[in-house]
Amino acid sequence: MTADEAAATAVNQAKDDLMERIVNLCKRRGFIFPSAEIYGGFRSTYDYGPLGVLMLRNVKDAWWRTIVQERDEVVGIDAAILSSPRIWEASGHLDTFTDPLVDCRNCHERWREDQIAGRCPACGSADLTEARPFNLLFQTHAGPLEDEGAVAYLRPETAQGMFVNFQNVLQVTRKRPPFGIAQVGKSFRNEITPGNFVFRTREFEQMELEYFVPPAEADRWFAYWSEQRLEWYKALGIPASKLRMRVHEEEELSHYSAGTVDVEFAFPWGWGELEGIANRTDYDLKAHARASGVRLEYYDPESEERFVPYVIEPAAGATRSMMAFLLAAYGEDEVGGETRTVLRLHPRLAPYTVAVLPLSKKEPLLSYAREVLAELQPCFMCDFDVTQSIGRRYRRQDEIGTPWCITVDFESIEDHAVTIRDRDTTGQERVPVEDLVAELSRRLRS
Numbered sequence: 001m002t003a004d005e006a007a008a009t010a011v012n013q014a015k016d017d018l019m020e021r022i023v024n025l026c027k028r029r030g031f032i033f034p035s036a037e038i039y040g041g042f043r044s045t046y047d048y049g050p051l052g053v054l055m056l057r058n059v060k061d062a063w064w065r066t067i068v069q070e071r072d073e074v075v076g077i078d079a080a081i082l083s084s085p086r087i088w089e090a091s092g093h094l095d096t097f098t099d100p101l102v103d104c105r106n107c108h109e110r111w112r113e114d115q116i117a118g119r120c121p122a123c124g125s126a127d128l129t130e131a132r133p134f135n136l137l138f139q140t141h142a143g144p145l146e147d148e149g150a151v152a153y154l155r156p157e158t159a160q161g162m163f164v165n166f167q168n169v170l171q172v173t174r175k176r177p178p179f180g181i182a183q184v185g186k187s188f189r190n191e192i193t194p195g196n197f198v199f200r201t202r203e204f205e206q207m208e209l210e211y212f213v214p215p216a217e218a219d220r221w222f223a224y225w226s227e228q229r230l231e232w233y234k235a236l237g238i239p240a241s242k243l244r245m246r247v248h249e250e251e252e253l254s255h256y257s258a259g260t261v262d263v264e265f266a267f268p269w270g271w272g273e274l275e276g277i278a279n280r281t282d283y284d285l286k287a288h289a290r291a292s293g294v295r296l297e298y299y300d301p302e303s304e305e306r307f308v309p310y311v312i313e314p315a316a317g318a319t320r321s322m323m324a325f326l327l328a329a330y331g332e333d334e335v336g337g338e339t340r341t342v343l344r345l346h347p348r349l350a351p352y353t354v355a356v357l358p359l360s361k362k363e364p365l366l367s368y369a370r371e372v373l374a375e376l377q378p379c380f381m382c383d384f385d386v387t388q389s390i391g392r393r394y395r396r397q398d399e400i401g402t403p404w405c406i407t408v409d410f411e412s413i414e415d416h417a418v419t420i421r422d423r424d425t426t427g428q429e430r431v432p433v434e435d436l437v438a439e440l441s442r443r444l445r446s
């Protein structure tokens, strides 16, 4: 082995290690479990445990805050997962939502052609069939009859819920372009090869914004949202060096898109998409107007003009970005001569914002610590831990990313003050209990 090869092997080893460490941590601490584990698991599906459900919710809340709460021209909806198949006929998904499927003639595994380099990843054979389109829609039947008329599909994206509700939303909100409709929820795709932990699963969560604009302004808004979305990941703690924007080539574009750029993250195995920002033009509204016979357009009462808005769509994965946030946050360092594992998650994303740790289990300390906890619980997601040494308890919180530990000691009962210990600096500061909520809120905002 040459020195270069040895170095490359070491780098690959470190990357495999990182993935393995994250997967282990997720399982051990209750972020993500393989689904149906007692039955041997089920085809790359996962369940989110006590910490995972908190973190995933925080990812979605952070998105909702930026996209809906902090903007007055964007509103949210929550559309049905099971709906009329006519939606998928009109949107083009029934015909064109396909990936190229190839079979290995040697070992009979099936692969997505664009993900393998002409060889079967399982056995190495180059004897592959011609690629044929494989539709990713999950089909089911609505109602007790399994006949043709009962066929329905699980939605493969949340976007269509916004298009078919365009007229409803316009009427009730009286918005005018540019305005947006946002949605967070589950989507389903019968992926040929799910994998890389929760990067690609058949059931996953999306966070999508459909931003309706006057056609002449589409390019400007496309550039605007591309930049905004990149900044969102940075603001939540992913270093710029682990992010990049990748513009889609002409032949790569989806059937509806006049331009797409992906926000990509440096996953341990290489660059992978976190989010796609697409100029969907007026494709979807026109397609649904044609198929339904309902006008889907904006009428401007001032200019007395009608037009079909263009749509700029930032479409992100909640489960996939949660994984990126975990990977970017993972670290090991030395504190007091001991190695610690630390998740340097943005405080808004950490499962627990605060952990309340009484120095001892003895009374009246325990009761006082519970009072402090009760003070914080209405404002923050809190953990409460009384077992083992305080050092051990700090380590446990570091490992799950809790940004602040509140230590309640015997003096606290006298001076009504506690210590805030910072995850990243391990620095400690004494704060009056009555200022605690304000101080933690301030830290959370800054």
Ligand code: ATP
Pocket: 157, 189, 191, 198, 199, 200, 201, 202, 203, 204, 205, 206, 273, 274, 275, 276, 315, 316, 317, 318, 319, 320, 321
């Ligand atoms: P890919 O090329 O990776 O299959 P895509 O370009 O088809 O993804 P979009 O349709 O743009 O993905 O979906 C928007 C986002 O939804 C993606 O950027 C990703 O974060 C998320 N997503 C899509 N498919 C999956 C999946 N199978 N598992 C987890 N997240 C997914």
